[in-house]
Amino acid sequence: MQNLLAKTTTSKPYNRQDWQKGYESQPNEYEYWIDEIEGEIPCGLNGTLFRNGPGLFDIHGTPIGHPFDGDGMVSAISFQGGRAHFRNRFVRTEGFVKEQEAGKMLYRGVFGTQKPGGWLNNAFDFKLKNIANTNIIHWGDKLLALWEAAEPHRLDPHTLETLGLDYLDGILQPGDAFAAHPWIDPSCDMDGGAPCLVNFSIKPGLSTTITIYELNQEGKLLRRHAHSIPGFSFIHDFTITPNYCIFFQNPVTFNPLPFLFGLQGAGECVKFQPHQPTRIVVIPRTPPYQGVKILETQTGFIFHHANAFESSDKICIDSVCYQSLPQVQPDTSYKEVDFDTLDPGQLWRFTLNLKDETVQSQMVESRCCEFPSVHPDKVGRPYRYLFIGAAHDATGNAPLQGILKLDLKTQERQLWSFAPKGYISEPIFVPQSDAISEDRGWVLTVVYDASRHRSDVVILDGQDLNRGPIARVHLKHHIPYGLHGSWTQKCFINCQSKIQ
Numbered sequence: 001m002q003n004l005l006a007k008t009t010t011s012k013p014y015n016r017q018d019w020q021k022g023y024e025s026q027p028n029e030y031e032y033w034i035d036e037i038e039g040e041i042p043c044g045l046n047g048t049l050f051r052n053g054p055g056l057f058d059i060h061g062t063p064i065g066h067p068f069d070g071d072g073m074v075s076a077i078s079f080q081g082g083r084a085h086f087r088n089r090f091v092r093t094e095g096f097v098k099e100q101e102a103g104k105m106l107y108r109g110v111f112g113t114q115k116p117g118g119w120l121n122n123a124f125d126f127k128l129k130n131i132a133n134t135n136i137i138h139w140g141d142k143l144l145a146l147w148e149a150a151e152p153h154r155l156d157p158h159t160l161e162t163l164g165l166d167y168l169d170g171i172l173q174p175g176d177a178f179a180a181h182p183w184i185d186p187s188c189d190m191d192g193g194a195p196c197l198v199n200f201s202i203k204p205g206l207s208t209t210i211t212i213y214e215l216n217q218e219g220k221l222l223r224r225h226a227h228s229i230p231g232f233s234f235i236h237d238f239t240i241t242p243n244y245c246i247f248f249q250n251p252v253t254f255n256p257l258p259f260l261f262g263l264q265g266a267g268e269c270v271k272f273q274p275h276q277p278t279r280i281v282v283i284p285r286t287p288p289y290q291g292v293k294i295l296e297t298q299t300g301f302i303f304h305h306a307n308a309f310e311s312s313d314k315i316c317i318d319s320v321c322y323q324s325l326p327q328v329q330p331d332t333s334y335k336e337v338d339f340d341t342l343d344p345g346q347l348w349r350f351t352l353n354l355k356d357e358t359v360q361s362q363m364v365e366s367r368c369c370e371f372p373s374v375h376p377d378k379v380g381r382p383y384r385y386l387f388i389g390a391a392h393d394a395t396g397n398a399p400l401q402g403i404l405k406l407d408l409k410t411q412e413r414q415l416w417s418f419a420p421k422g423y424i425s426e427p428i429f430v431p432q433s434d435a436i437s438e439d440r441g442w443v444l445t446v447v448y449d450a451s452r453h454r455s456d457v458v459i460l461d462g463q464d465l466n467r468g469p470i471a472r473v474h475l476k477h478h479i480p481y482g483l484h485g486s487w488t489q490k491c492f493i494n495c496q497s498k499i500q
């Protein structure tokens, strides 16, 4: 374990075979008190870290073509009184249950998984498998597993048992999408300062319909409005300020023919257009939701935004931007990806001038990075600290092995790296309850330890990553590389009765 912020090594800080092992299926479901802990879990850290991500990379031995196509597996790591409890369960989606019963792959995947049997067995098969693998949130007294192209699945937060599709008490209709990237506005002026959840759905086509949903803490609909924007869209995430929702319409086109004829997954039919600008769609959050603006900026591809805030008639948006859409060649396994041939994600600040409708952009961090996290009270507001997954080396593209802290005021950086054997997942910042300083809290991340083929839940000090882990909570097994998750202050285990 090293902490080498500025050093660039000549040899690679990772090993491909090590990295590949984090993509091994985890077919088992566990439930246990964690008894192997290095360091000490802070006694003020009470609540549950929910994580979601693909758990299976093969269906009864048939490999999937892209990790985004893997069945959703939810993990819950509950902290209470210095102890930690682990539980994981697959989301019992309709597709998961049917494939487990059939003992074979029954569905194509959106991102490139084809059923065995060649194109003849895949052509004109448009059955959608809602794999519920992208995010997991606790909102409105419901635990919801999210996948952006379809409805959420509701789980029991105590057991992670799947309760079924959830239509948010009638807000959604069967077949509606609900994105996997909701934001919680910590203090909404329209609602007397109460928090609200803001999310969206995308209906792609020759033009794109963006529907925005705002839900109160009970999960009831506060506001819903839909907008049509020109052109096809591949929009995974968005960002909010008190007055706006902002979407980046990546410059891509979609040719459905290879998908229709069973040659490629739908995601593989998305082609990046380097000579077209990125369009930034700014939609008011306040009624009557008019005055949508579409601005243009340099080309690039964005999956995730870190945060946004308003400053007089400007909006600043911090986003992880790739020079082009990182795509693996269709005939190459994702496990064989040559990191050196793909563009790294880098952090950019886009400053939108709403008056003259211009955009300025500036790179904030050139180190390869992904999965940003900020203090929950700073969502949509001016902020100082950003925590983000990062590569060990300062240059080039590589797997994420470190957690980077950016002080956007002083430009100071801290990096804690788990190289050469550790591979991190999305960091989540959890503030201390009595904190005055924005960075006073803990950074939680799941780290795959290739030396033991197991995963650790690692707790870092938000004020000083250089201290190294406050605690490494060793799981008895590995969790494959995940996507997103969330923290809730609720602890969903009956700790007293289950302590062993």
Ligand SMILES: [Fe+2]
Binding pocket: 181, 236, 237, 303, 304, 483, 484
């Ligand atoms: Fe995402």
